[in-house]
Amino acid sequence: MSSENLPQSPERPSARKPRVAVVFGGRSSEHGISVVTAGAVLRSIDRTKYDVLPIGITQDGRWALTADEPERMAITDRRTPTVAELADSVSGSVALSFDPSDREVVYAEPGSVPKALGEVDVVFPVLHGPYGEDGTLQGLLDLAGVPYVGSGVLSSAVGQDKEYMKRVFVSFGLPVGPYAVIRPREWEQDPAAARKRIADFAGEHGWPLFVKPARGGSSMGISKVDSFEGLDEAIEEARRHDPKILVESLLTGREIECGVLEFEDGPRASVPAWIPPVSDHSFYDFEAKYIDSASGVVPAPITEAETAEVQRLAVAAFEAAACEGLVRADFFLTDEGEFVINEINTMPGFTPISMYPRMWEESGVPYAELVDRLLQAAMRRSTGLR
Template identity: 80%
Template sequence: MSSENLPQSPQQQPRRPRVAVVFGGRSSEHGISVVTAGAVLAALDRDRYDVLPIGITSDGRWALTADAPERMAITDRRTPSVDDLAETIEGGVVLPVDPADREVVYSEPGSVPKALGEVDVVFPVLHGPYGEDGTLQGLLELSGVPYVGSGVLASAVGQDKEYMKRVFASFGLKVGPYVVIRPREWEREPDGARRKIADLVGEHGWPIFVKPARAGSSIGITKVEEPGGLEEALAEARRHDPKILVEAALRGREIECGVLEFEDGPRASVPAEIPPPAAHAYYDFEAKYIDSTPGVVPAPLTDEQSAEVRRLAVEAFEAVSCEGLVRADFFLGDDGEFVINEINTLPGFTPISMYPKMWEASGVSYSELVDRLLQAALRRSTGLR
């Protein structure tokens, strides 16, 4: 019998990349992370990717959850929680610790651990400490699993507003006036810490913004208009982080710009403007996520201003050695200069968030944005960056 008459075995289809979407976490931004995960899960192309949703409860337990994005939205002004999805949790999830083995394991008391298969890439959509700050990124580096977004150092710098500003300044980016109150300083010499704040006010006036140094989504931030509100603002910030950042108010227009990693390097989106919310003292958590104060996309800027803020956004991305994505936030002062306020290495990624809206206006849809981020992560290997 000739070879062409032999029965042909069916051609094996290539395995689709397996994506673990990790969300929730121990930070005060747990709920927004769940909302973001719901949007990402809904956008993932199931013909291109296998999906493994992993939720981290508010006490830090890793759990296998149902693939149910419709249950992960803000309802009645309340954000969802991994803990609220208790009936969908099937057991504890353990990532590999051997870079040669990417198999995820499900473990349950009294049962033999069950292999869930290999993971090719992780899409972490955790915000704040224990997720956005380099801790999860370090775990994934040890596991040898590629992941979306910045590495350990860039994530840590991007989470700590003090060191972020120090890096920006060292690269020649203009930052606003601020002082930092560290935990030991507050515990040992609180009067000296208050004098630092008084000096900042004496030079730049009221109002000031008192912030947790390592938090996001405007959680724990207070706009202080006069001396009587300072102590309460400091207590609120310390409730979220023992390290406090106190900033002088920047007068000007609030401008944001998205940065996305393409094959040929990072590019900036069209910028957006955040107008002052009518019902809020500033663009706080409620204005962002509950009342959904709309931004203006694209921002009404001149061509020169738009080009400049896009250039500065990419410069900030490169200064911190970021990867994947960043949202860069600026103020455009009355003098026409841009002052960078901060970057977010894992920015809000819900359908109403400004980062995807800016890229949609730039010609990149939400689903394409998710795909580009995953492809960029798959192109990279873990290791020193």
């Protein structure tokens, strides 16, 4: 991005609107979905109320200014966009000040004098997966003293690591399904012992099993395994996304999701959604979610009592992990009529077809208001320890 096209500093502090930095992209395998999410957020921020600064993180971790062109940030021909495609140049970089009394954003190009772009009042980090949703970016923003949308360091880390998420839920009395964990050292040093442990797990709980990255999202790297013969291939596929692997047993029933949003008086739950079985897909994987646009049913066709129970559990999960801002909680409603929590997402998909905004739309909070509420909640909170 040439210096003459750089965003200008807002007007003097007494008159200026709050400035929002929408940070997206990142180093995880969910880079493209993060860009799509950012496009939807940029389209919906009220420009009469906020100034906006789009900041993309490239797949190799550089922070770059991008053009404010959300129409380019969409899935096209079954592929997701990248930050590198959106930045006029990735030779320059942007950085936050790490003086908490100074929220200045600075742009620098090799061989040029750094240029101040003005202060940022709040960050909307729409990154998914490691290096963004897992507490790493949240810690950086806490050091910089900049408020941000969503959960803090600990809650983000717990929400990203499915093993420790489940451990937290169990400690708070929330129902979780059977699972096992293969840690990196175990697979690297004694894969035979790991295979035997998973075989014993399958012997107790039955096939099929679901093998997934412990710290991944958007259903990337997940395999449904019907027998022991497919286990190694599934583990290696999951390890392409994360060296720690989670293995879960099949729970028969319906997939139910519920959104949680922080209001002035505390968190509230949305109407739930039902994710019906997807034709041509063995489960609700990445292709079904984002490429083929498989659609959930909102509100879920469940009873009033079941709706009240899943809403109660969703808020309980939000509180158990000490979350802030927003969460999408995913459940199974088993054939026995019991809810089992599968996971939470502290920065759920925010694309136009994503379930979280759809559930809140049905609950009376349209997309633009949802974005505004999240920004206002972030600016109400202080930075630092949470």
